[in-house]
Amino acid sequence: MSTSTTTTNLPHHIKPKEVSAESTASTSKLSQKTILHILNTKCTTSLQHLKQAHGVALRSGHFQDHYVAGAIVKCYASQHFSNFGFALKVFDSVWRPNVFVWNIVIKGCLENNEALSCISYYCKMVAMNARPNKFTYSILFKACTLVQAVEEALQIHAHVVKNQFGEDGHIRSAGIQMYASFGLVEEARRMLDEAVESNDVICSNAMIDGYMKCGDVEAAKELFEKHMPSKNIGSWNAMVSGLARCGMLKEARELFDGMSEKDEISWSAMVDGYIKGGCHKEALEIFNEMQKENLLSPRKFILSSVLAACANVGAVDQGKWVHAYIKRNTIQLDAVLGAALLDMYAKCGRLDMAWEVFENIKQKQISTWNAMIGGLAMHGRADDAIELFSKMQRSKLEPNGVTFLNVLNACAHSGFVDKGLNFFSSMKKFYGIEPEVEHYGCMVDMFGRAGQLEEAEQLINSMPIKPNAAVWGALLGACRIHGNVEMGERVGRILLELEPQNSGRYALLSNIYAKAGRWDDVEKVRMLMKERGVKTSPGISMVDIGGLVHEFKVGEGSHPQMKEVYLMLETIIEKLQMEGYSPNSSQVLFDIAEEEKETALQYHSEKLAIAFGVLNTKPGTTIRVTKNLRTCEDCHSTIKIFSKVYERDIIVRDRMRYHHFRNGRCSCKDFW
DNA sequence: GTAGGGTTAG
Numbered sequence: 001m002s003t004s005t006t007t008t009n010l011p012h013h014i015k016p017k018e019v020s021a022e023s024t025a026s027t028s029k030l031s032q033k034t035i036l037h038i039l040n041t042k043c044t045t046s047l048q049h050l051k052q053a054h055g056v057a058l059r060s061g062h063f064q065d066h067y068v069a070g071a072i073v074k075c076y077a078s079q080h081f082s083n084f085g086f087a088l089k090v091f092d093s094v095w096r097p098n099v100f101v102w103n104i105v106i107k108g109c110l111e112n113n114e115a116l117s118c119i120s121y122y123c124k125m126v127a128m129n130a131r132p133n134k135f136t137y138s139i140l141f142k143a144c145t146l147v148q149a150v151e152e153a154l155q156i157h158a159h160v161v162k163n164q165f166g167e168d169g170h171i172r173s174a175g176i177q178m179y180a181s182f183g184l185v186e187e188a189r190r191m192l193d194e195a196v197e198s199n200d201v202i203c204s205n206a207m208i209d210g211y212m213k214c215g216d217v218e219a220a221k222e223l224f225e226k227h228m229p230s231k232n233i234g235s236w237n238a239m240v241s242g243l244a245r246c247g248m249l250k251e252a253r254e255l256f257d258g259m260s261e262k263d264e265i266s267w268s269a270m271v272d273g274y275i276k277g278g279c280h281k282e283a284l285e286i287f288n289e290m291q292k293e294n295l296l297s298p299r300k301f302i303l304s305s306v307l308a309a310c311a312n313v314g315a316v317d318q319g320k321w322v323h324a325y326i327k328r329n330t331i332q333l334d335a336v337l338g339a340a341l342l343d344m345y346a347k348c349g350r351l352d353m354a355w356e357v358f359e360n361i362k363q364k365q366i367s368t369w370n371a372m373i374g375g376l377a378m379h380g381r382a383d384d385a386i387e388l389f390s391k392m393q394r395s396k397l398e399p400n401g402v403t404f405l406n407v408l409n410a411c412a413h414s415g416f417v418d419k420g421l422n423f424f425s426s427m428k429k430f431y432g433i434e435p436e437v438e439h440y441g442c443m444v445d446m447f448g449r450a451g452q453l454e455e456a457e458q459l460i461n462s463m464p465i466k467p468n469a470a471v472w473g474a475l476l477g478a479c480r481i482h483g484n485v486e487m488g489e490r491v492g493r494i495l496l497e498l499e500p501q502n503s504g505r506y507a508l509l510s511n512i513y514a515k516a517g518r519w520d521d522v523e524k525v526r527m528l529m530k531e532r533g534v535k536t537s538p539g540i541s542m543v544d545i546g547g548l549v550h551e552f553k554v555g556e557g558s559h560p561q562m563k564e565v566y567l568m569l570e571t572i573i574e575k576l577q578m579e580g581y582s583p584n585s586s587q588v589l590f591d592i593a594e595e596e597k598e599t600a601l602q603y604h605s606e607k608l609a610i611a612f613g614v615l616n617t618k619p620g621t622t623i624r625v626t627k628n629l630r631t632c633e634d635c636h637s638t639i640k641i642f643s644k645v646y647e648r649d650i651i652v653r654d655r656m657r658y659h660h661f662r663n664g665r666c667s668c669k670d671f672w
Numbered sequence: 673g674t675a676g677g678g679t680t681a682g
Contacts, residue, residue, distance in 0.1 A: 037673085067674060074675090100674065107675080110677055135675060170677040177678080237679040268680045275682080340682070534677040 180210025212242025244273020346375025448478025
């Protein structure tokens with residue numbers, strides 16, 4: 001193949017830049033070394049330079065030099081240009097690529113999310129008698145990990161052994177990770193043990209991580225404690241993050257506290273562990289501690305974790321601090337961090353700020369739009385969510401499954417059944433997105449809220465995939481709203497089998513019976529819970545005042561201002577009663593998750609949080625409360641009246657959704 | 673003479 005045929009293969013729009021007549025004379029004289037230098041310095045970020053250098057290489061005849069060809073393919077394959085297909089075309093024009101050029105294209109496949117192609121290029125390579133080297137195999141192991149290609153991995157491993165690369169540390173650590181990701185933890189261990197004499201700390205770290213990911217904490221501990229004479233910070237980090245991920249937060253914390261040196265990954269592992277375990281307050285506390293140590297400047301990974309924690313506890317002031325920090329340190333607001341930031345504002349009830357962040361993100365990606373649409377949906381602003389969805393389509397971005405989840409959610413919460421149905425059917429028809437179980441859950445929720453319980457049940461029965469507990473849960477919730485005891489009983493029974501340890505399901509079923517006055521059945525549910533040893537989660541409400549998150553639990557007096565809070569709450573209730581409010585918790589609602597503990601002086605946590613808010617803010621200030629469970633009907637109606645009598649806005653985010661109380665009404669229109 | 677490993681990825 002000659003260089004001139006190479007150019008004709010190239011698609012027109014990206015053709016290497018023609019070199020003008022006068023410059024040809026000089027550029028064609030450029031040495032291979034000079035061209036390489038230009039490629040390695042100027043062409044990694046500038047497509048214009050790259051095309052020019054490509055053209056020069058072709059005309060000067062240096063293109064077929066493997067050093068040059070390799071560098072050119074590598075540049076085109078860079079994610080910076082997001083046109084990997086073209087890199088492959090250029091690769092095809094390389095005459096008998098050597099192992100280096102092959103490795104570049106195989107690695108390019110991996111980096112451009114085409115891991116399967118790694119394997120097929122490897123096959124081509126072998127077929128063309130190019131000898132793979134140790135670099136080839138560590139890339140291939142990673143590719144197999146990514147696509148979970150077990151069969152291929154075993155064959156490739158056999159090639160590694162045959163070609164005597166089994167002793168290479170890079171290949172070994174990639175192999176350990178790979179086998180652990182397949183769940184073949186013994187196979188991974190065998191690879192590690194073959195290297196007894198080399199005692200490679202990085203391979204051992206990979207093994208610790210592998211054990212942890214396979215849930216074998218004991219094996220990880222044993223390796224860490226007994227068989228690793230030399231450790232580095234990565235070994236400690238692997239242990240801390242593994243323990244934290246497995247929910248063993250206390251042990252993780254002990255190990256973490258004992259570290260002589262910590263890096264951002266150590267802190268991040270603890271923050272993430274706390275978040276995954278639902279301990280958002282602890283997550284924020286440890287982040288504050290990190291600030292105090294003042295040794296590290298947090299970067300985007302940990303910042304987005306912290307934002308997620310802020311979002312979950314409603315710590316808008318700390319969230320704002322993170323926002324200011326990002327601005328002050330000109331940290332780039334990429335898709336992940338941007339979405340975390342606007343999600344935080346939306347979840348803390350500050351849609352205005354979420355919107356501002358959204359508009360300021362220059363390079364909006366699909367996740368950016370999804371976060372904003374989700375924020376609007378969460379606040380019951382279905383019209384705005386749908387409008388934003390159309391706007392996104394106009395900007396030529398393809399929606400994904402998450403987009404539809406958010407749009408459907410918006411429809412469900414506003415009773416837009418017809419619109420929701422349209423979106424649902426267009427998913428597959430126009431976008432080729434197969435609805436997943438979550439989408440069905442949304443649809444069931446939508447029918448259910450709108451009172452179309454039969455349709456909801458029909459949809460479940462006609463689902464092509466197995467309905468999960470969330471889908472049935474949506475239907476059970478609808479049965480409660482619409483007081484359908486017959487269906488509720490049926491669905492409840494299915495759910496109690498599916499999730500025997502989920503206290504919320506028992507509570508919902510019990511509420512349905514209570515609403516129908518079937519106290520015997522309420523009692524039966526309660527007994528069943530006791531028998532099965534189901535743990536209830538206590539209601540916790542959090543309120544963010546002056547940058548500090550205050551936590552209130554039912555029947556717990558640990559807050560320093562507890563006495564005042566109770567007194568204030570008594571005063572409030574008295575005042576509301578004079579305005580016609582009467583508590584209805586004993587007859588209508590039976591929230592066993594909390595109710596068991598409720599006596600005359602033990603109010604639900606959201607009431608305590610609001611009383612605390614009244615004590616500590618000026619009249620007229622909006623009080624924002626975040627609750628871990630679904631709010632009960634009594635609290636809901638109390639807060640409605642409260643918002644009118646006290647002329648205050650109250651925003652409560654419960655487990656299900658947002659409630660914006662104003663002037664005696666709630667934004668959820670009493671559906672939640 | 674060209675290039676890699678582990679621990680976070682919300």
